[in-house]
Amino acid sequence: MDKLTSCPACNCGDLVDVGLGTNLTSEHIQLIGDTAIWQADYASCPNCELMFARNRQDETETDEYYAAFKVIEKRDYAVYPPPQKFIDAQESFSERFVGRLAEAGLINASMSVLNVRTEYGVHLARLRDVYGVQDVYGLDHFESNIEYAQKDLALKNIELLDPRVADLGFGDLKFDLILANHQLTHALEPMEILARFKNRLKPGGTVVFYNELDHMGIMDLPKTFRRGVISFHKQLLTRNSLENMLKLAGYATSFIDYDPVGIKWASGRHSMVIGGTPAKAIKPDQVSHPGSPSLYDAYEAGLAKHSRIGLLDKAKRLLSGERLSA
Numbered sequence: 001m002d003k004l005t006s007c008p009a010c011n012c013g014d015l016v017d018v019g020l021g022t023n024l025t026s027e028h029i030q031l032i033g034d035t036a037i038w039q040a041d042y043a044s045c046p047n048c049e050l051m052f053a054r055n056r057q058d059e060t061e062t063d064e065y066y067a068a069f070k071v072i073e074k075r076d077y078a079v080y081p082p083p084q085k086f087i088d089a090q091e092s093f094s095e096r097f098v099g100r101l102a103e104a105g106l107i108n109a110s111m112s113v114l115n116v117r118t119e120y121g122v123h124l125a126r127l128r129d130v131y132g133v134q135d136v137y138g139l140d141h142f143e144s145n146i147e148y149a150q151k152d153l154a155l156k157n158i159e160l161l162d163p164r165v166a167d168l169g170f171g172d173l174k175f176d177l178i179l180a181n182h183q184l185t186h187a188l189e190p191m192e193i194l195a196r197f198k199n200r201l202k203p204g205g206t207v208v209f210y211n212e213l214d215h216m217g218i219m220d221l222p223k224t225f226r227r228g229v230i231s232f233h234k235q236l237l238t239r240n241s242l243e244n245m246l247k248l249a250g251y252a253t254s255f256i257d258y259d260p261v262g263i264k265w266a267s268g269r270h271s272m273v274i275g276g277t278p279a280k281a282i283k284p285d286q287v288s289h290p291g292s293p294s295l296y297d298a299y300e301a302g303l304a305k306h307s308r309i310g311l312l313d314k315a316k317r318l319l320s321g322e323r324l325s326a
């Protein structure tokens with residue numbers, strides 16, 4: 001296990017403890033085996049506002065941990081062919097997502113595109129079929145998605161995604177556009193991954209980060225305090241902490257879309273799309289705090305509200321138990 005002693009984004013060591021658990025159950029622990037990390041030991045960085053798991057799977061633990069990904073996150077679409085409901089949701093999201101990229105001037109037919117966690121290649125097929133982009137590449141966690149992309153959508157360059165994103169595949173090809181799906185929320189080493197993306201951009205290229213959930217939305221949910229946070233979410237990003245992280249990693253940022261509804265299969269919470277182009281990295285003392293309240297403030301408010309509800313529930317159950325036994 002790796003244990004972070006400072007913020008993975010700004011390196012601040014003056015951390016605040018956050019008393020949230022993860023959604024891992026004893027069944028999951030059996031699946032993952034002896035290397036299971038049960039508690040995330042969340043912390044909040046008072047400097048850049050990033051909330052994150054201090055406990056992280058090291059290189060020897062990652063494969064087993066991600067082998068149980070399908071079960072832990074109930075990814076029942078990871079079969080060939082994927083369920084029609086999943087395809088419909090993806091298509092409808094893709095229409096809006098790729099449409100927004102086009103409006104932002106990020107698409108032209110002669111460009112090359114890499115989609116990291118491409119699912120079954122839905123955006124790549126749309127880029128090819130609607131926008132004439134031929135030079136498209138994708139990586140995904142699930143063999144079933146890869147099979148569908150290759151067989152049904154005739155996308156040739158689709159490969160397995162390494163859970164640590166240690167390798168972006170395809171030799172040392174560079175891309176005009178990298179579409180990174182939910183990568184920073186899951187990243188075991190976010191700053192290394194951000195550097196890796198930059199190294200694979202052509203001059204003038206852009207990385208678009210999407211499906212980075214705004215975790216402000218989870219702090220008003222009772223289940224966050226009852227069931228815990230999704231174990232694969234190592235960074236509990238907000239608009240502010242995401243922007244700070246990207247600037248610290250040497251990206252100039254601009255928000256492309258902010259979806260207050262989200263996509264149902266991706267938890268239905270606020271989903272962010274942000275573009276990053278290589279720029280001079282800011283220093284840790286140059287981070288910004290435009291949002292009020294911070295995620296930590298929202299956590300404290302949620303904790304006060306929902307632990308009270310939890311106590312009431314417990315008291316009610318106890319009372320009814322007493323009545324039954326009387």
Ligand SMILES: [Zn+2]
Pocket residue numbers: 007008009010011012045046047048049050
């Ligand atoms: Zn920080």
